[in-house]
Amino acid sequence: MSERLPPVIVGAGPAGIRAAERLVRAGLRPIVLDEGQRAGGQIYRRPLIEDGRSYRSRYGSEADKAQRLHRAFEALLPDIDYRPETLVWNISAPERGNQLDVLSSGAHRQIGFSQLILCTGATDRVLPFPGWTTPGVYTLGASQTALKAQGCTIGDRVVFMGSGPLLYLVAWQYMKAGARVEAVLDTAPVTSKRHLLSLAVHAPRIVALGLFYGLQLQLAGVKIRYGVRPEAVLGGSQVEGLRYRRRKLRGEAVETIACDALAYGFALRPETQLADLAGCRFRFDARDRVWLPERDAFGRTSRSDVYVAGDGSGIAGADAAEVSGELAAAALLEDTGRASADAAGLVTAREAILRQRDILGRAFPFPDDWFETVPDETTLCRCEEITVAEGRRAIASGSITEINRLKALSRVGMGRCQGRMCSAAATELLSGACGTSTGEVGRLRAQAPVKPIPLGFGGRVEAEVRS
Helix, strand or coil: CCCCCCCEEECCCHHHHHHHHHHHHCCCCCEEECCCCCCCCCCCCCCCCCCCCCHHHHHHHHHHHHHHHHHHHHHHHHHCEEECCEEEEEECCHHHCCEEEEEECCEEEEEECCCEEECCCEEECCCCCCCCCCCCEEEHHHHHHHHHHHCCCCCCEEEEEEECHHHHHHHHHHHHHCCEEEEEEECCCHHHHHHHHHHHHHCHHHHHHHHHHHHHHHHCCCEEECCEEEEEEECCCCCCEEEEEEECCCCEEEEEEECCEEEEEECEEECCHHHHHCCCCEEEECCCCEEEECCCCCCECCCCCEEECHHHHCCCCHHHHHHHHHHHHHHHHHHCCCCCCCCHHHHHHHHHHHHHHHHHHHHCCCCCCHHHCCCCCCEEECCCCEEHHHHHHHHHHHCCCCHHHHHHHHCCCCCCCCCCCCHHHHHHHHHHHHCCCHHHHCCCCCCCCCCCCCCCHHHCEEEECCC
């Protein structure tokens, strides 16, 4: 491949920004492709037009980090080729050359690269339950994006449900924004929170913030419930309430709560489709119950010219994403014979954050018994309108033990999202039916386009050989 080709960074969140920063310091001019309208990623998402809110009101306790990152990126703009609103939907296999297929400004473009750093981030992990496709049901991430980017809430009386630190953070942000938070429904048992005691030794600030959010919610009269499983969303054309079960010291209780919006999610799921299309090898990560691209401590993958960083290489949060972005850039510089500052300290810092993430995983466990109580008529794949019953019948009739076989016989994962939203649920359903672990049923093979694209591409195809 020609030396004229530049390095390309996919993603302009914390990992992508720090990767670009290090490459620029080494004298390179990378192309930075950003699906968003402005850099910052999901965690530090910015409105398209400034709306007068302060950093403190938009990002809370993370305001200083967000402002530093945004300013760092703005300082980089003269030295990088930044392309916002650009969707990377395919990567050529190694034998077909180093080429990205992107959609930008209504045109299909093909961009060549010398090296590639994938900072693709993560999206919400969702599981089905009766009524989850009702208008007014959102993911936790979507509800937070509405606040940050649009300056609005998803409803006036909101219930938050799921597992993970984001559950309490977003509920608190909505309360501060003026919405009435009716309840925080934690699917994890209250006993799991004992793990926060050990986290306090390693990360006292994280635990202190969590306690602060929880205390303020309780003082405001917000119900906080543990061991919750939803039974049904109430209402037809719009959310009117939620019926749920919760574990108590003696047995269970069924309760109903009125609301006009529900936000839920079960931590995050890495976006790994581009690494798959690039031909990178994968390994199963038991903590996050997902397949991840194989990587070394610096982000090198099994493909010598492709690196991964941020939550797309494993869920660890924004701080770890910044560190891993620098590490990936340092690896790229070292592999191409360019001088780079010593990065051993960054490796140590990332390992410390990962240890904290392991503890958080135990404090907010995934509900691995979810499908034991999900009725057959529940929608499993909303794109193809496949129900849980249809998934179960396909598994039973075809003696299915592998997720791609389930896709072939049931069409789960064949819709416009390409399994990005339903694959986690389908994997849990299949592993539960087979009595195996989620790792044993395999992973859905990525297919281009990784996200929906228009058929026409505006009638133009443009190829690039250099920035």
